[in-house]
Amino acid sequence: MILRRTALFLFFALLASLPLSGETWYIRHDGGTRSSKEHSGQCDGKTDAPYRKGSGQHCAFSDYRYLWDDQTYNSDAWVIAGGDTVIIHDGPWRVGWDAATGKGAGYTWCLGGGTSGCSNPPIPSGTPAKHTRILGENYANCGTPEATDKSKLTQIFGGFGVWTPLNLQGAQYVDIECIDVARHSQCVFFGDPPVPAPCNRGGPKDDYDSDGVVTDVHTHDLLLQDMWIHGHVGRGIKGPIGGLVTCTRCDIAYNGGAGWDFDDGNGTPSVHATWNFNYSTIEWNGCNQAYPGPGAISCYGQSNGGYGDGVGTPMGMCLATNIDHSKFIYNTQDGLDLGHGDKGTDCPLTITNSIAYGNGGGSFKWGGNENPAVFTNNIAIGNCVRMSEPIPGQPVTFNAHLADFCRAEDALPFDFRQGGTVLFANNTIVSYAPTTFDIDCWDPSCSDSTLTFKNNIVLGYDNPKTYNLGGKPEGPGGFYFQKPSGTSFAATISSMD
Secondary structure, three states: OHHHHHHHHHHHHHHHHOOOOOOEEEEEEEEEOEOOOOOOOOEOOOOOOOOOOOOOEOOOEOOHHHHOOOOOOOOOOOOOOOOOEEEEOOOOEEEOOOOOOOOHHHOOOOOOOOHHHOOOOOOOOOOOOOOEEEEEOOHHHOEOOOOEOHHHOEEEEEOOOEOOOEEOOOOEEEEEEEEEEEEOOOOEOOOOOOOOOEOOOOOOOOOOEOOOEEOOOOOEEEEEEEEEEEOOOOEEEEOOOOOEEEEEEEEEEOOOOEEEEOOOOOOOOOOOEEEEEEOOEEEOOOEEEOOOOOOEEEEOOHHHOOOOOOEEOOOOOOEEEEEEOOEEEOOOOOOEEEOOOOOOOOEOEEEEOOEEEOOOOOOEEEOOOOEOEEEEOOEEEEOOOHHHOOOOOOOOOOOOOOOOOOOOOEEEEEEEOOOOEEEEEOOEEEEOOOEEEEEEEOOOOOOOOEEEEEOOEEEEOOOHHHHHHOOOOOOOEEEEEEOOOOOOOEEEEEOOO
């Protein structure tokens, strides 16, 4: 009897220790309207099956928006719970009104508010043991370790003035995988003159959205994997973060403002932030994507009403960063700009096995509080007037209004605080930017700071097109040390070809 009771106790203890299994929800075009205790509809969304007949059936939802909108007045609560999984079939799936005025067929979405507030509310948070997951149907074989097959992505898109089709503000322990985040138009917010035309924000609205993905200081333990975020009038991803965010096999491309901008527009600093960016690409930002494509219909520099950083940060930033096997290419301003990393003491930076080229500004750039910094096995090509010339695959007029080439007059700038360290090793640097390495000390003295520079190949070219951009005949300068009088730091330079 005692043995039986002990066995039962251990059995129930084991059950209590197992993670609870969340529900799985399904979206497919042949599903039905949302049914719940509060709302009479055709399907409960919990079975991967089409709608047949009747109400309250076990079948998929017929619209992605049913996950948080049951089409009753001012109702915007997710039907899923934390730790649940959503599998989205088919596509594309619209977020926002269905019509330019919100009337007619599109009126039942966003009841009680305008389309700009029609994005999803905060996604129910998972737990460390069981994340909430939003998955495209091919998530299990969406990519190899090195690349994503974009033909397998499920698309969601924003339109008719919606703020963002994927609101990740407050997302915690959430995975988004195998998703294409886009828009279906080519009007512009950034650029002067606006080509092909400015977005009509009045009524009827043009079919645009502002930013692809939005985060905030409550966003953490977020995985973005096998994603293509492209074509938005503002940023691909916008906002600070509040912890770990990992992007694996992401392509952030052709966003009119910038690629990934950690500045929400108010300079809100990130909190305890760690950013992992692996096997990913940030490209052609500052350029407006042609719809339905291909390529850039127009690109702009800062002096022509544009922006164009591949990655941008606000002042007051502390961001622990790990970048591996990634690309920063053809952005109209800097490729990777972490140069505002000026706060905090726990902001290590590691960039490995990555490449930057074709950017209008610098290639890789970081601030003094990104420390210690490890920059190894990378390729940085400072061909900062490249986008002034034709580029295969792009319309011949993509750069008709593009300016600000070599805007910062350097290829690879980085900074120190007192006690800071940089390991710069095993890299290849090829440049005709006026200055190759632009290095600054942000403290009265950096006498206890160390730059270790070894086993790098550095090749400079004389390019007459840079002469009116700060360059001089006979090629670029090598090291330019910005420092107040009397400031110094230790530098070990060896094995440089």
